[in-house]
Amino acid sequence: MTDPSPAALNRRSVLLHAGAALAVAATPTIVTAAELVATPGQTEGPFYPVEFPPDMDGDLVRVTGQAARALGQVIHVSGHVVDLRGQPRPGSVVEIWQCDANGIYRHPRAGGQGRIDHAFQGYGRTQVDEQGRYRFRTIRPVPYPGRTPHIHFAVHVPGQGRLVTQMYVEGEPLNARDGVLNGIRDPNARRSVIVPLLATQSPEPGALHGRFDIVVAA
Numbered sequence: 001m002t003d004p005s006p007a008a009l010n011r012r013s014v015l016l017h018a019g020a021a022l023a024v025a026a027t028p029t030i031v032t033a034a035e036l037v038a039t040p041g042q043t044e045g046p047f048y049p050v051e052f053p054p055d056m057d058g059d060l061v062r063v064t065g066q067a068a069r070a071l072g073q074v075i076h077v078s079g080h081v082v083d084l085r086g087q088p089r090p091g092s093v094v095e096i097w098q099c100d101a102n103g104i105y106r107h108p109r110a111g112g113q114g115r116i117d118h119a120f121q122g123y124g125r126t127q128v129d130e131q132g133r134y135r136f137r138t139i140r141p142v143p144y145p146g147r148t149p150h151i152h153f154a155v156h157v158p159g160q161g162r163l164v165t166q167m168y169v170e171g172e173p174l175n176a177r178d179g180v181l182n183g184i185r186d187p188n189a190r191r192s193v194i195v196p197l198l199a200t201q202s203p204e205p206g207a208l209h210g211r212f213d214i215v216v217a218a
Helices: 011-024 173-177 187-192
Strands: 074-083 093-097 123-127 133-139 150-157 161-169 208-211 214-216
Touching: 074 150, 093 133, 123 133, 150 214, 161 214
Parallel strands: 074 208, 074 214
Antiparallel strands: 074 133, 093 123, 093 150, 150 161
């Protein structure tokens, strides 16, 4: 892990995070320390943003100034950032980035830029609360050549550094052939990054919800 240098959260991000805190509070308590496994580090990939969008809060489905909503199935992803003892890491900043519903990243080296969904933010950032909780509203990830659907995560932990990992969707057929996912040799660690998306847990009609707890090693 490297020294963190996350940019300051913008005003909209702070307001969104505060508004989402009540919804996150309904998330069940983190599992006991005896059951925890460190979230495995994974590749950042070639499409981490080279410049950040003006709008980079926790809602990737709506972009400031855009009337349209992003294409794709809306999902809410929430969870905790904790250490191996199950203790929250307040002050941590969580980033996510992913391709749009057409399989295109907001990155100059990504192909298909002429077909990009400009209503999709593509990158988001939020700060956890005192209990280590975070939440994002985004779209269900889609596959693109060579990869199963996934969402990239980076967690900046104060005084500790930066963990980069990826979240995968339970039940995706391409999971069995994805080289990055199956490069995680420990089966418990591999299971920890595969998340079911459930309509019954969603705070928004017609959307899905997934819980992704991130466990950082001390």
